[in-house]
Amino acid sequence: MSTLETTTVTGEQHESHHHGPAAGIGRWLFTTNHKDIGSLYLWFSLLMFLTGGVMALLIRAELFQPGLQLVEPGFFNQMTTMHGLIMVFGAVMPAFVGLANWMIPMMIGAPDMALPRMNNWSFWILPFAFAILISTLFMDGGAPNFGWTFYAPLSTTYAPPSVTYFIFAIHIMGISSIMGAINIIATILNMRAPGMTMMKLPLFVWSWLITAFLLIAVMPVLAGVVTMMLMDIHFGTSFFNAAGGGDPVLFQHVFWFFGHPEVYIMILPAFGIISQIIPTFSRKRLFGYASMVYATASIAILSFLVWAHHMFTVGMPLVGELFFMFATMLIAVPTGVKVFNWVTTMFRGSLTFETPMLFAIAFVVLFTIGGFSGLMLAIAPVDFQYHDTYFVVAHFHYVLVPGAIFAIMAGTYYWLPKWTGHQLNECMGRWHFWLSFIGVNITFFPMHFIGLAGMPRRIPDYALQFADFNMVASIGAFIFGFSQLLFVWNVIHNVRSGEAAPARVWEGAEGLEWEVASPAPYHTFTTPPRVE
Amino acid sequence: MGTIRITTCSFMLSLLLVGNAQAAWTLNLTPGVTEISRSVYNLHMTIFWICVAIGVVVFSIMFWSIFHHRKSRGAKAHNFHEHTLVEVIWTLIPLGILVAMAVPATATLIKMYDPSDAELDVQITGYQWKWRYQYLDQEIDFFSNLSTPREQISNEAQKQAHYLLEVDRHLVLPTDTKIRLLLTANDVIHSWWVPALAVKKDAIPGFINEAWTRIEEPGIYRGQCAELCGVDHGFMPVVVEAVPPAEFEQWLADARAQQDAAAAAAGRSWTLEELMTEGEQVYQRVCAACHQPNGTGMPPAFPALVNSPVVLGDVERHIDIVLNGVQGSAMQAFREQLSAAELAAVITYERNAWGNNTGEAVAPSRIVQLLQGDGQSEQEGGQ
Numbered sequence: 001m002s003t004l005e006t007t008t009v010t011g012e013q014h015e016s017h018h019h020g021p022a023a024g025i026g027r028w029l030f031t032t033n034h035k036d037i038g039s040l041y042l043w044f045s046l047l048m049f050l051t052g053g054v055m056a057l058l059i060r061a062e063l064f065q066p067g068l069q070l071v072e073p074g075f076f077n078q079m080t081t082m083h084g085l086i087m088v089f090g091a092v093m094p095a096f097v098g099l100a101n102w103m104i105p106m107m108i109g110a111p112d113m114a115l116p117r118m119n120n121w122s123f124w125i126l127p128f129a130f131a132i133l134i135s136t137l138f139m140d141g142g143a144p145n146f147g148w149t150f151y152a153p154l155s156t157t158y159a160p161p162s163v164t165y166f167i168f169a170i171h172i173m174g175i176s177s178i179m180g181a182i183n184i185i186a187t188i189l190n191m192r193a194p195g196m197t198m199m200k201l202p203l204f205v206w207s208w209l210i211t212a213f214l215l216i217a218v219m220p221v222l223a224g225v226v227t228m229m230l231m232d233i234h235f236g237t238s239f240f241n242a243a244g245g246g247d248p249v250l251f252q253h254v255f256w257f258f259g260h261p262e263v264y265i266m267i268l269p270a271f272g273i274i275s276q277i278i279p280t281f282s283r284k285r286l287f288g289y290a291s292m293v294y295a296t297a298s299i300a301i302l303s304f305l306v307w308a309h310h311m312f313t314v315g316m317p318l319v320g321e322l323f324f325m326f327a328t329m330l331i332a333v334p335t336g337v338k339v340f341n342w343v344t345t346m347f348r349g350s351l352t353f354e355t356p357m358l359f360a361i362a363f364v365v366l367f368t369i370g371g372f373s374g375l376m377l378a379i380a381p382v383d384f385q386y387h388d389t390y391f392v393v394a395h396f397h398y399v400l401v402p403g404a405i406f407a408i409m410a411g412t413y414y415w416l417p418k419w420t421g422h423q424l425n426e427c428m429g430r431w432h433f434w435l436s437f438i439g440v441n442i443t444f445f446p447m448h449f450i451g452l453a454g455m456p457r458r459i460p461d462y463a464l465q466f467a468d469f470n471m472v473a474s475i476g477a478f479i480f481g482f483s484q485l486l487f488v489w490n491v492i493h494n495v496r497s498g499e500a501a502p503a504r505v506w507e508g509a510e511g512l513e514w515e516v517a518s519p520a521p522y523h524t525f526t527t528p529p530r531v532e
Numbered sequence: 533m534g535t536i537r538i539t540t541c542s543f544m545l546s547l548l549l550v551g552n553a554q555a556a557w558t559l560n561l562t563p564g565v566t567e568i569s570r571s572v573y574n575l576h577m578t579i580f581w582i583c584v585a586i587g588v589v590v591f592s593i594m595f596w597s598i599f600h601h602r603k604s605r606g607a608k609a610h611n612f613h614e615h616t617l618v619e620v621i622w623t624l625i626p627l628g629i630l631v632a633m634a635v636p637a638t639a640t641l642i643k644m645y646d647p648s649d650a651e652l653d654v655q656i657t658g659y660q661w662k663w664r665y666q667y668l669d670q671e672i673d674f675f676s677n678l679s680t681p682r683e684q685i686s687n688e689a690q691k692q693a694h695y696l697l698e699v700d701r702h703l704v705l706p707t708d709t710k711i712r713l714l715l716t717a718n719d720v721i722h723s724w725w726v727p728a729l730a731v732k733k734d735a736i737p738g739f740i741n742e743a744w745t746r747i748e749e750p751g752i753y754r755g756q757c758a759e760l761c762g763v764d765h766g767f768m769p770v771v772v773e774a775v776p777p778a779e780f781e782q783w784l785a786d787a788r789a790q791q792d793a794a795a796a797a798a799g800r801s802w803t804l805e806e807l808m809t810e811g812e813q814v815y816q817r818v819c820a821a822c823h824q825p826n827g828t829g830m831p832p833a834f835p836a837l838v839n840s841p842v843v844l845g846d847v848e849r850h851i852d853i854v855l856n857g858v859q860g861s862a863m864q865a866f867r868e869q870l871s872a873a874e875l876a877a878v879i880t881y882e883r884n885a886w887g888n889n890t891g892e893a894v895a896p897s898r899i900v901q902l903l904q905g906d907g908q909s910e911q912e913g914g915q
Contacts, residue, residue: 066691066695066696067684067685067686067687067691068685068686068687069687073763073764073765073766073767074763074830077760077762077763077765140832141832141833145762145763146760147760151720151721151759151760153719153720153721153737154720154721154760154761154762157720158660158719158720158762158862160833161832242736242737242738242739243737243738246738247738248721248736248737248738248739249736249739282601282609283603283609284609284610284611284613285611285613286613287612287613287614287615288613288614288615288619289613289614290614291619313723313732313733313734313758314734314736314741315715315733315734315736315739315741315742318641318642318645321641321645322638322641325634325637325638325641326634329630329633329634330630332626332630333623333626333627333630336622336623336626337619337622337623339590340590340622343590343593343594343597344618345613346594346597346598346601347593347597347601348597348601348607348609348610348612349597349601349607349609349610350601350602350603350607350608350609351597351598351601351602351603351607352602352603352604353598353602361594361598364594365591365594368587368590368591369587372583372586372587375579375583376576376579376580376583379575379576379579379633379637380637380641381571381572381575381637381640381641381644382572382575382576382579382637384572384644384730384731384732384733385561385572385576385727385730385732387723387732387758388723388725388732388758388759389758449558449559449560452558452559452560452561453558453559453560454558454562454727454755454756456725456756456757456758456765456766457760458760458765458766459756459765459766460766461685461696461766461767462696462766463694463695463696463697463754464691464693464695465558466558508609
């Protein structure tokens with residue numbers, strides 16, 4: 001009835017209501033469809049993940065044995081820098097934005113994102129940013145070689161000429177992230193279906209709403225700090241140059257004021273994905289929904305108060321050290337609440353262990369291990385021993401690889417049948433999971449030991465007592481790295497073939513995205529659903 | 533079959549053993565040799581065991597669910613999904629544990645931040661890629677460079693026990709003495725770290741940071757630069773040699789005598805051969821990291837010296853660059869890093885090695901003159 005009335009009133013728009021995707025490359029270049037843009041983000045992220053991964057394998061190959069075998073120290077530093085930048089800004093962040101694009105409109109019953117043209121723009125500037133960044137590898141003097149944290153004055157007075165291109169690339173990435181964040185906030189606040197109140201939002205949506213606010217708050221800070229670098233390098237200012245009256249420590253304060261919230265930008269959406277998956281495969285509602293929302297918000301707020309725990313050794317006054325130590329320890333409380341809630345959701349459920357659930361359980365266990373080492377790092381006097389060693393490398397890889405990356409993979413496997421209309425190949429999914437799980441632990445667990453034994457990070461060669469565990473870690477890295485080809489195979493295979501998937505792909509799945517057909521039609525919820 | 537497997541196995545084992553005759557599979561932090569390092573170690577172990585305990589409890593519940601509440605065993609999902617009291621409890625208990633951790637951590641930190649009543653002051657300056665140690669009020673001042681031969685790094689020679697953790701001059705410190713360390717840097721940020729002392733402090737240009745230690749046992753303690761500081765960040769170790777106070781006094785006297793001898797050496801006349809021999813040693817120790825052992829450099833950051841217009845051109849300009857560095861580049865001022873004789877020798881060497889044959893020798897006395905002359909003009913400028 002109502003459809004008929006709409007047609008008669010706005011007859012001239014009838015054609016545009018039910019059209020499918022445009023043909024050819026134009027579909028992807030000019031698309032304003034949230035599903036197309038989501039796919040673009042995800043494919044781009046996969047490409048960057050593999051690129052950054054090759055760099056990681058080069059690093060691990062050089063570190064297989066003591067001595068310099070494969071690469072020069074200068075190139076080694078370029079690899080660690082580019083690996084970090086590409087994984088953070090090219091792999092993890094775009095993957096979450098891609099998942100947000102695909103899922104948020106479908107989860108809140110909206111027809112598309114609020115600002116579809118900006119959505120197109122925020123994706124399409126990214127390939128340019130990374131083309132610029134990667135092209136620095138071929139420039140005179142080489143790519144940025146000062147670490148992904150680019151501490152001044154190594155990244156200003158002592159940087160290779162390509163640093164200017166790096167700064168420009170960071171600016172473009174920042175603009176892309178801010179536009180993406182604005183879009184997500186506008187969509188969630190304005191486009192929810194009738195009856196979809198804030199406290200009914202799926203947790204993935206909540207966690208992204210909070211993440212988007214973090215992005216808007218800190219991306220301008222990053223843009224600011226790289227602009228100050230640009231001024232120091234080209235326009236004779238001395239923000240970070242002690243010889244001109246500047247302050248190299250100021251750089252670190254500004255950078256980490258961006259950098260710590262950035263860490264949570266890479267993990268909060270992961271929390272959201274895990275909070276969707278665990279209830280589905282436990283066939284039981286998420287335990288403590290409200291406390292999950294409050295915990296996520298608390299983590300986000302605390303993230304602005306802890307930045308200097310990355311700088312315990314710069315010589316802050318005692319009171320500063322104590323403040324940042326206590327504030328950092330506090331983060332363990334809301335994070336603990338989340339882990340307890342996930343475990344309690346599983347408790348007395350009816351569990352099955354399909355591929356997405358395997359990744360989700362591995363996430364909970366391994367992320368928690370990363371959380372423990374994080375708590376240890378928070379203790380300032382002990383951090384003097386851990387700081388800038390492989391213990392830190394182990395810590396942040398545990399929260400980023402089996403943390404963020406496993407969550408992205410869990411989410412991909414979870415929603416892939418909805419996107420492609422094909423059921424997963426569970427057997428191959430399990431192979432990918434178990435090889436990744438084993439590989440990731442063989443790679444990163446020994447790094448705790450070599451860090452405690454005293455190996456600094458970012459060195460191309462090391463003393464003999466670190467040799468054994470480095471060899472183990474390198475073997476693990478190659479297992480993990482090559483296992484990801486299975487992921488690529490799984491995704492491509494699923495796009496092309498597989499059993500037809502029903503609308504509700506998983507038995508215990510709840511939420512609006514499971515009400516629409518699989519594969520999801522090009523346009524969904526053109527008429528808003530009513531949420532009871 | 534069986535034999536092959538055993539052979540392979542023992543081959544792998546022997547690889548591990550031979551490769552690292554020295555190394556145990558070190559797993560943990562060192563308890564170190566100071567009161568502070570021991571409290572740091574104890575804190576580390578306490579927090580580690582607390583984390584293990586929490587992990588065991590949480591993961592046990594989780595794995596209990598995984599085994600007992602699986603659908604394949606006929607588990608039916610219960611319907612509870614909220615419990616405010618439980619949420620409050622598992623917020624408060626971790627908070628209590630954190631407070632319990634924070635108390636000893638704060639106490640240790642306060643002790644670490646008290647450098648008062650130090651009996652000896654040493655200023656440590658980070659350079660790309662070496663450390664400078666100045667014993668304030670003792671008139672001792674020297675640089676400490678990596679001494680591992682390049683052949684070991686490039687796998688052309690067997691690696692020795694202290695590969696990459698050995699230097700040409702140790703930082704010699706007395707035991708049972710409170711020593712204040714003042715840290716700064718000349719170029720980029722470095723970080724001075726000796727695990728056995730639990731001292732890690734950033735050396736930052738334009739800042740002077742403070743740390744202290746009181747070493748209880750004589751011995752040699754090795755560490756490394758911990759903050760990425762450029763291409764040879766992995767090649768600037770720290771070696772501390774702790775000796776009893778009496779022995780330290782003797783070392784101070786010897787070191788002063790050695791400095792005087794170096795100054796005297798500049799006064800006598802040197803032959804070209806002597807300068808070339810000495811120059812090659814200095815070059816390989818100090819210059820080769822950037823300009824490469826064969827003088828080819830790594831352009832554009834580190835120019836080649838072979839056929840370089842500076843090296844083949846006006847000797848005064850060459851001397852000026854080596855003594856005073858090049859502003860805004862990686863080329864440091866070496867006037868304070870090397871003695872007059874070493875400076876003369878290395879400049880002579882550069883002008884006559886790798887096919888650069890100017891045939892010119894720079895006399896050490898010429899450098900002494902320049903160094904003293906500059907000192908005077910600086911003083912005049914100051915007045």
